[in-house]
Amino acid sequence: MSAHTPSPNTLAQLQASERQRFIHSHPRSLALAQQAQAHYLFGVPLHWMRDWPTPATLFVQRAQGATLTCADGLAHADFCLGDTGAMFGHSPPALAQALAEQAANGLTCMLPTAGAPAVGEQLARLFGLPLWQMTLSASDANRFVLRWARAITARPQVLVFDGCYHGAVDDTLVDMDPTSGATLPRPSILGQVHNHSAFTRVVPFNDLAALERALADGQVACLLAEPALTNFGLVPPDTGFWAAARQLCRQHGTLLVMDETHTVSTALGGYARAHDLAPDFLVVGKAVAGGLPCAVYGFSAEVAQRMVAAKEAAPEGHSGIGTTLSGNALTMAALHAALNHLHTAENYSHMLAQAQRLEAGLRQRIAQAQRPWTVTRLGARMELQFMPHTPRNAQDVRDHAQADMEALTHLYMLNRGVLLTPFHSMLLVSPATTPQDVDRLLAVFDELLASLATAERG
DSSP states (O other): OOOTSHHHHHHHHHHHHHHHOOOOOOOOHHHHHHTTTSSGGGSSSGGGGOOOOSSSSEEEEEBBBBBEEEEEOOOOESSSSSTTTTTTSSSOOOHHHHHHHHHHHOOOOSSSTHHHHHHHHHHHHHSSSSEEOOOOOOOHHHHHHHHHHHHHHOEEEEEEEEEEOOOOOOGGGGEEEEOOEEEEEEOSSSSSSSOOGEEEEEEEETOHHHHHHHHHOOOOEEEOOOOBSSSSSBBBTTTTTHHHHHHHHHHHOEEEEETTTTGSSSTTHHHHHHHHHSSSEEEEEETTTTTOOEEEEEEOHHHHHHHHHHHHSSSOOOOOOOOOTTHHHHHHHHHHHHHHSSSSSHOOOOOOOOHHHHHHHHHHHHHTTTOOOOOETTTTEEESSSSSSSOSHHHHHHHHOOHHHHHHHHHHHHHEEEEEOOOOOOOOOOOOOHHHHHHHHHHHHHHHHHHHHHHHHO
């Protein structure tokens, strides 16, 4: 073990101390957690809300801008931002105003609002694809895109990368056997009865040879991918990877679907637009309408013609695509406001500048402390990774995972007023994030490094 890698005993001692600190500082959250046990599974409305390394769930009193105030009245600099949903900050004024105005004029009608054409024009201008559909979540959007892709190609197979995340889409909840390359059911998935190995293929990210082998038989309807893996920390593409992958998809008649739900933080219009990837489909959820339940998927004119042909050739009835509340009036108003006021060059300029400053500060401190860690950044999003190099694929992350160090980092920072994403050490910068917020995080990181050093000496 490296002299600069904390021992399990050191981590356990610090974790125990931090748990007691949380209990002492958050009596109201502890009481609410106990009260909520009577009516919520695991005491929370969504069981993911319990996936924080705290003795009890942190309950929220208010969230505004880049500050989250918990039920005990403690203010936190928020670098989690609702796991990307609040990427543009909590309750931006323009969004709050649009929601209030629309709430007085109807919430849902299963008919388009008068503002729908303008929203379509804004989506096309921002993301570079001409035609769009709306859903309530990126999970829905990805699920529907897979149906469209299979329908218009008459091919059964879907291809994903090992370690991918595309929401609650059964076809993508699979892993890859590192020895054989076979598709495996993900062991954490509950209630799975179908073996998706018959219809879903999995290859390592950044592996062009494996990608070409998977496409070679002409049975893959689409490659569904994030521009960079984000569910295993942040795994960026190799230089030239996507240009070559795009060409392989065209060569084998496979549609390229980009899920930019997380990577929209890269640049205005997302990663695919910034890098001219020209996907056939594009999915954006979570932050696209400022955090209101909303997702969109866009597609090229040529793909749209094939979609229309497939729908018109099918019998009348439910297509398996769409839900009643998709494109509702309240969501449309939020999306309109977000496209006008949140997805702006000015906001991204601020986000990227503060993210660059934060990355530099973390890297400097890691080097000074001689820790075998790294920071990987993609636009306004970055990962503090407890491994000595930037990972190239999901197996690389698995081989270096330090779950105890991640858990300690989350709880230590939360106890000192800084929130990170609970699932891994993701940090996201918003337009509301100030230089003082960045300084606060770096100061707490200094404290963490000092506490580790003291514990190791003791």
